[in-house]
Amino acid sequence: MSDSWLQIHGLHLRRGSRQLCRDLELELCAGDMLAILGENGAGKSSLLLTLAGLLPATQGTISLGGQILGTLSRRRIARQLGMLLQDHVDMFPMTVWDAALLGRYAHLAVWQAPGPADRQVTRAALEQLDLLALAHRDVTTLSGGERRRLGLATLLVQDPRIYLLDEPTNHLDLRHQMQCLRLLSTLARERQRAVVFATHDLNLAVQFSNKVLMLYSDGQHRLGDSTALLTEHHLSSLFRHPIHGVPTAQGLVFYPGT
Template sequence: MDALETHRLVIDIPGRAAGRPLDLRVSPGERWGVLGPNGAGKTTLLHTLAGLRAPRAGEVRLAGLPLARLGRRAVARRLGMVFQTSHDDFPATVLETALIGRHPFLSPWHQEGPEDLALAEAALARLDLTHLADRELSTLSGGERQRVSLATVLTQSPQTWLADEPTNHLDLHHQVAIMDLLAEQAAQGSGVMMCLHDLNLAARWCDHLLLLYPDGEACWGPAEVMLVPTVLERLYGQPLTTAMVDGAPVFVPRR
């Protein structure tokens, strides 16, 4: 399995001074959570890791190779990106959208085969979307579209997952189901990095955390080291009350 690595990486946020260079390694089987207040650069970081934005300095490596030297098809065969917001530029059904995940593996002008269809149908079933397979994407709710985005990446079967607010628009039941899915992917050998706003989801499902501050400062490490109230209070500028529930810390804002 491939690892995603950064070497002296500085993400490019206009109008902000260069922050601390990132030297990270998202290894197969790891579940990384990216935490920080609005404007800290979480989405910019994921887009940079996916090769969608150029860094200000440093580089991203995938399977030991600089991402900038890999073609987009080669990157897409290894790395999948779940965006915070989906854009319905073309009319398509839920099943047709999920099948987009197989496009990096198809030759130009070749259609999806039975194996591709089976992967897409399995992904829809895993995301509780089978009953919506023939529905136009534009007719779905925000939460349903988010699950379709995850099903598309699951159909892609990447070795590294980048997920920007994967629980966005989802009710509590589906939030848990998505976090379980990402943990399942890690257990099967994928590396997972996800931006989250919910501290409690990060505390329960992530084994590593990266904290991003609005001034460019960053710190990272194992979750049990990073989930310290004084550290998180400084990150968010918000007092917190902490308790242990079922062996995991729970954080509640304090007035």
């Protein structure tokens, strides 16, 4: 298939003595919005890092655009796949603009300076995340939510086909949470991108995902369509806590029982 960006076959993940997932079969296609749900430590971040090639798979293969992930250079991976890490700490001062522009790194040759097109992409990304006014601010002075949005903007500047996001709405206020996921879903729908996001917000998963991967703490997993998996029954068993759904005009809204 020409618009299948990422294929995973028989993936086993193990960290220390803990089995995080077994025999995962997954294909990511253009337009997919896959939500990863699971308890703390169930392996959401590890899975994302493995898909990005930053952690080795215990067993199984991951192919990116038809090629085995491990055989590709970081530069070639970065042109196809980008990831927003869970946390980011800045050690050195740098302006917001410069940090976002570094998203072009994989697209520029060593001796090549960023051109007008690169600057245009950067400007657009900062604008989309309400950061243009902060372009000259030093990154070490940003608030947690602002830094998070800068991470997203950098990812937009990098412009990969596959977006991996580890809890993208962390630190974001409500408006920016919605803005961020609307942006990603537009990218998936209109520009044939594939988006994978780990989240603890069930209602964002309901609103924005078309597929769900549930990682259980015992190493089992469940993969399927959002409409089939995002139910009181499945969610309550996943989080080992009663979860109730209320039908609203925007679909089901989940809240935890006490």
